[in-house]
Amino acid sequence: MSNFVAVKTGNIKNRKYHTIQDYIRKRIQTGKYPVGSYLPSENEICGQFGTTRTTVRKALDELLKEGFIEKEQGKGSKVLERRKSLGLLTVKGFSGSIDYKVKTVVTKGPKITEWNPVIAFSLTEEEKKSNCVYFQRVRYINDRPVVLENNWYASNELQLIDSDAFIEGSFFKTLSQNHFIEVMGAEQELRSIPASKEVAKNLGIQEGSPILHISVRFRTSKPGLNLYGDLYCNTTDYPIRNSYFL
Amino acid sequence: MSNFVAVKTGNIKNRKYHTIQDYIRKRIQTGKYPVGSYLPSENEICGQFGTTRTTVRKALDELLKEGFIEKEQGKGSKVLERRKSLGLLTVKGFSGSIDYKVKTVVTKGPKITEWNPVIAFSLTEEEKKSNCVYFQRVRYINDRPVVLENNWYASNELQLIDSDAFIEGSFFKTLSQNHFIEVMGAEQELRSIPASKEVAKNLGIQEGSPILHISVRFRTSKPGLNLYGDLYCNTTDYPIRNSYFL
DNA sequence: AAGTGGTCTAGACCACGCG
DNA sequence: GCGTGGTCTAGACCACTTT
Numbered sequence: 001m002s003n004f005v006a007v008k009t010g011n012i013k014n015r016k017y018h019t020i021q022d023y024i025r026k027r028i029q030t031g032k033y034p035v036g037s038y039l040p041s042e043n044e045i046c047g048q049f050g051t052t053r054t055t056v057r058k059a060l061d062e063l064l065k066e067g068f069i070e071k072e073q074g075k076g077s078k079v080l081e082r083r084k085s086l087g088l089l090t091v092k093g094f095s096g097s098i099d100y101k102v103k104t105v106v107t108k109g110p111k112i113t114e115w116n117p118v119i120a121f122s123l124t125e126e127e128k129k130s131n132c133v134y135f136q137r138v139r140y141i142n143d144r145p146v147v148l149e150n151n152w153y154a155s156n157e158l159q160l161i162d163s164d165a166f167i168e169g170s171f172f173k174t175l176s177q178n179h180f181i182e183v184m185g186a187e188q189e190l191r192s193i194p195a196s197k198e199v200a201k202n203l204g205i206q207e208g209s210p211i212l213h214i215s216v217r218f219r220t221s222k223p224g225l226n227l228y229g230d231l232y233c234n235t236t237d238y239p240i241r242n243s244y245f246l
Numbered sequence: 247m248s249n250f251v252a253v254k255t256g257n258i259k260n261r262k263y264h265t266i267q268d269y270i271r272k273r274i275q276t277g278k279y280p281v282g283s284y285l286p287s288e289n290e291i292c293g294q295f296g297t298t299r300t301t302v303r304k305a306l307d308e309l310l311k312e313g314f315i316e317k318e319q320g321k322g323s324k325v326l327e328r329r330k331s332l333g334l335l336t337v338k339g340f341s342g343s344i345d346y347k348v349k350t351v352v353t354k355g356p357k358i359t360e361w362n363p364v365i366a367f368s369l370t371e372e373e374k375k376s377n378c379v380y381f382q383r384v385r386y387i388n389d390r391p392v393v394l395e396n397n398w399y400a401s402n403e404l405q406l407i408d409s410d411a412f413i414e415g416s417f418f419k420t421l422s423q424n425h426f427i428e429v430m431g432a433e434q435e436l437r438s439i440p441a442s443k444e445v446a447k448n449l450g451i452q453e454g455s456p457i458l459h460i461s462v463r464f465r466t467s468k469p470g471l472n473l474y475g476d477l478y479c480n481t482t483d484y485p486i487r488n489s490y491f492l
Numbered sequence: 493a494a495g496t497g498g499t500c501t502a503g504a505c506c507a508c509g510c511g
Numbered sequence: 512g513c514g515t516g517g518t519c520t521a522g523a524c525c526a527c528t529t530t
Contacts, residue, residue: 297519
């Protein structure tokens with residue numbers, strides 16, 4: 001009898017494992033499966049959705065790839081703190097180390113403006129037609145400014161989010177928990193350049209000293225929504241780190 | 247009856263999908279499944295190994311993650327050109343674009359020396375005890391020197407490979423095809439620094455102009471073997487690119 | 493129509509972690 | 512010893528691509 005259910009499963013775009021995957025992801029994003037806790041066992045999930053372990057495991061495998069959970073044999077599937085950053089460039093000391101005091105200050109915006117021409121990537125037609133939301137942040141380590149960061153996104157794709165609403169100062173965390181939007185990938189261009197007068201002033205360094213400039217486009221799970229960034233990093237004391245595993 | 251076979255499958259460390267995965271990977275590395283060709287169909291592989299599609303698909307899934315193949319629904323599993331570079335930093339234009347003429351020249355070694363203290367990562371005890379193989383390369387784009395690259399690895403882990411033996415000038419390709427060693431991941435530190443006299447001379451630029459310095463440790467599938475790198479990049483005309491997807 | 497990969501069922505035994 | 516995730520069998524139907 002339950003085979004009739006099976007017949008229904010192969011339907012157009014109604015993949016059962018997607019349903020399970022989306023359900024669990026949303027519960028993680030809204031904190032109903034808190035960070036550090038364990039998901040219900042695979043067999044329990046089978047019961048909840050009337051399916052088999054093969055299908056449940058496929059859903060969990062996807063969440064594993066997305067970085068929401070990790071698996072511990074003999075124990076269960078644990079909800080992870082943050083998404084595992086795969087290849088994301090991070091300032092040494094940012095996120096993780098306790099030896100550093102980290103602070104982020106929003107110095108401009110968010111406000112609606114025209115696109116800024118410094119962006120190293122070509123905008124889509126839809127983005128060109130739209131205005132954009134812009135904001136600027138300065139990141140501090142041990143009370144010294146280390147990164148000056150400009151960000152833009154198309155204002156027709158996402159409302160202006162006030163900086164007061166940033167969860168723990170993080171724009172991405174806000175996107176995930178309040179809008180269910182996730183970062184799917186990114187492209188970056190890195191250059192070594194002399195510091196301009198404005199950058200030098202913001203980072204408290206000499207004009208012309210070597211600065212790492214990063215231009216980045218983040219792609220998100222919301223089609224058409226990209227986040228563009230323009231970062232100026234003083235790497236003298238805190239180099240940029242990037243680790244990845246296959 | 248055939249269930250008795252199932253009983254045997256769960257054995258210690260003899261995962262059937264690993265056997266299949268290793269077999270296919272080795273055939274790809276040695277060119278028996280040439281780049282661009284299609285693997286035998288999943289059902290054929292089932293026949294060859296006396297197993298079911300679930301197991302074969304698990305093996306192919308792993309090869310997919312490792313970047314050796316891609317899947318095309320309705321057609322088959324295709325052998326990929328190179329391993330998909332996940333988060334690897336590459337000079338814009340290197341590997342892929344036809345607009346650039348790329349050349350690599352080995353300027354020093356390979357030869358056996360002492361470890362160089364510039365390496366930003368701490369060596370393992372085994373590495374400290376061993377001498378190391380060192381070589382230096384300069385990478386050109388359109389006949390202009392763009393990257394000066396120093397490399398080291400522990401000489402007790404891998405014999406000295408003569409630069410003449412580098413397949414297409416690539417050390418990693420040589421490792422894969424002749425030694426079945428793959429890169430499993432890497433850690434990198436990036437800094438923006440003024441060019442030293444030696445770097446300036448090698449890259450044909452002014453002493454003191456901003457240079458991107460990358461210190462990298464590649465981890466390989468051979469336990470204990472790491473490859474260390476020390477790169478100086480002139481990013482004025484060719485920025486460094488880094489893209490990744492989840 | 494035939495062949496390929498994608499999804500799914502309904503079981504089974506194994507290795508691991510913990511009380 | 513029991514529950515958890517890890518591996519595997521032996522089938523089935525679906526969607527996509529090509530002949």
